[in-house]
Amino acid sequence: MENQVIILNAKIYTVDSENSVKEALVIDGNKIAYVGTNEGAQEFIDRSLALGESIDFLDLMSALDSGEVKGSLKVIDLQGHTVLPGLIDSHIHPPGTALTDLYEVSLYGLDSVEQCKDAIRAFIERNKGIDTVYGRGWSLGIFEGDEVSKGPRKEHLDDVSRDIPIILRAYDGHTLWLNSKAFEKFGIDENTPCPSGGKIEIDDDTNKVWGTLKESAIHLVKEGEYTDYQYQKAFELFQQKMHKFGVTSILSLSGFKWGIQPQVYKKLIDENKLKMRISAGFSISPGEDPIEQIDRIKAIRDNFDSDYFKTTTVKLLADGVVEGTTGSLIEPYELGAGKGSDYCGEFLWDRDKLPIAINKANREGFSIHVHSVGDNATKTMLDVI
Structure with missing residues (x-):
């Protein structure tokens, strides 16, 4: 039997089909073996300690604290506190x-x-x-x-x-x-x-x-250049921070020339250091051939995907951001924005190229993620889709 962690007296949100809340949870190695009542978890305690009969919870905690009971069992009394499933960040740029x-x-x-x-x-x-x-x-x-x-x-x-x-x-x-x-x-x-x-x-x-x-x-401007090793160290720090927030899975969105690249994730996996699941998305540029770019993303999926790293998404940028006056609006920015009386920002894609990119991504089985901040950018993207 592998190392066990048993959590008792908790409010455990299962997010199952009935949104049920349980009070006990058993982790056996790297698997959740049981979610249910304190009484149900007692069977795992007895089995783990090879006891002939059940032991009272308070007596068990005392025995574990004093060292009278030894083994690979850790029991945690949460005293009514909450346990949530791992959180998923659906848009982030690691590291x-x-x-x-x-x-x-x-x-x-x-x-x-x-x-x-x-x-x-x-x-x-x-x-x-x-x-x-x-x-x-x-x-x-x-x-x-x-x-x-x-x-x-x-x-x-x-x-x-x-x-x-x-x-x-x-x-x-x-x-x-x-x-x-x-x-x-x-x-x-x-x-x-x-x-x-x-x-x-x-x-x-x-x-x-x-x-x-x-x-x-x-x-x-040339980006700051960092080695794969430096990116790996940065990701390990990023992962540590995210775990403190309860985040265990992410949608990683990056470009071909910046952010964590697939070979870095592979190195982390090979060294057993990747402890969160990565759904990877890559941006494609409006100024380059969308077919060629999506084929490059497909090659990443073919060469690097594994249990913890999946290439799932193509990202399109339709405009910029309103605070930078680069969001694409239907009505002009106010004069206070300093851009004149008829400035609406710019929609970044050629309307003829967009269906090519969207259809190609769809045919290849990729999700499509769109950055559209201004109302014109969002309306135009929806019209094209």
């Missing part, structure tokens, strides 16, 4: 903030521009000799005036350093904030052609770059 926690400057939860600048200075001080600073987590909510619609100015980061490129992604992932050195490093200025669906914000007074890149314009 999430764990990669930032380990290798970048974290701006999550900071309430002012000065706090952001102090965090960046401290990061540079801790990482002497660093040639490029990457980070994530800033919020538009800490800015005022034109910076609410355009995003933060480059001059804030120039105050921190004019010698080291600084590239900071917003907490929602849709905007990059750069200093002047970063614009220089990646050859981006007011004359740079902007990718379809993207936005290089320009200062209306100087006609120079403002400080932010939005949506597909983000790809003008």
Whole structure:
């Protein structure tokens, strides 16, 4: 008999067809062997301890505490507390903030521009000799005036350093904030052609770059590069965090060039370190051939799927986000958004390409996941579908 954990005196939500609530649960090795009453769990206790007769619960707890009864049995008295099935996060981008926690400057939860600048200075001080600073987590909510619609100015980061490129992604992932050195490093200025669906914000007074890149314009900047080993360490930290929240399964949504890649999951599985079930989805770009991209996703499914990792989903991005003024709306944004009187945002896909992508994904047995924030983006996607 394998190691057993027996939970008694609990409120156990089974989420079965009757939404029944039970009071006892028995885990035998890595399987749930029983859910029911305290009396029913008593049989497992007796069997595990090879007792000739039943032992009173209080006497059992006392015997276990004192060491009089030895074995592979752990009994937990929850005293009326709740047990839930493992939670499923249905939209997440692992390793999430764990990669930032380990290798970048974290701006999550900071309430002012000065706090952001102090965090960046401290990061540079801790990482002497660093040639490029990457980070994530800033919020538009800490800015005022034109910076609410355009995003933060480059001059804030120039105050921190004019010698080291600084590239900071917003907490929602849709905007990059750069200093002047970063614009220089990646050859981006007011004359740079902007990718379809993207936005290089320009200062209306100087006609120079403002400080932010939005949506597909983000790809003008090279992402921070990390080894598979670093991604694995970040995922292990991510997994630890998620387990603390009770999350045991996720829908992982990533691109081909960022996020946890399939070979990292395979390494985790081979080393018996993957402890949550992964339903994997991959984004396809409006600017590339949808057939070729979905075939690449199919190849991932053919080569990497296992019990704990399943390639299930194709993701389409129809627009951006309203806070970045890149959501696609039916009615124009208000003048306060700073985009003129007839600006509605942009729908990212060619209407002729969408049915090709949707039908191909459907034929290959993939679920279709759509990012559509603005009402025009959602209406258009529903019309096409």
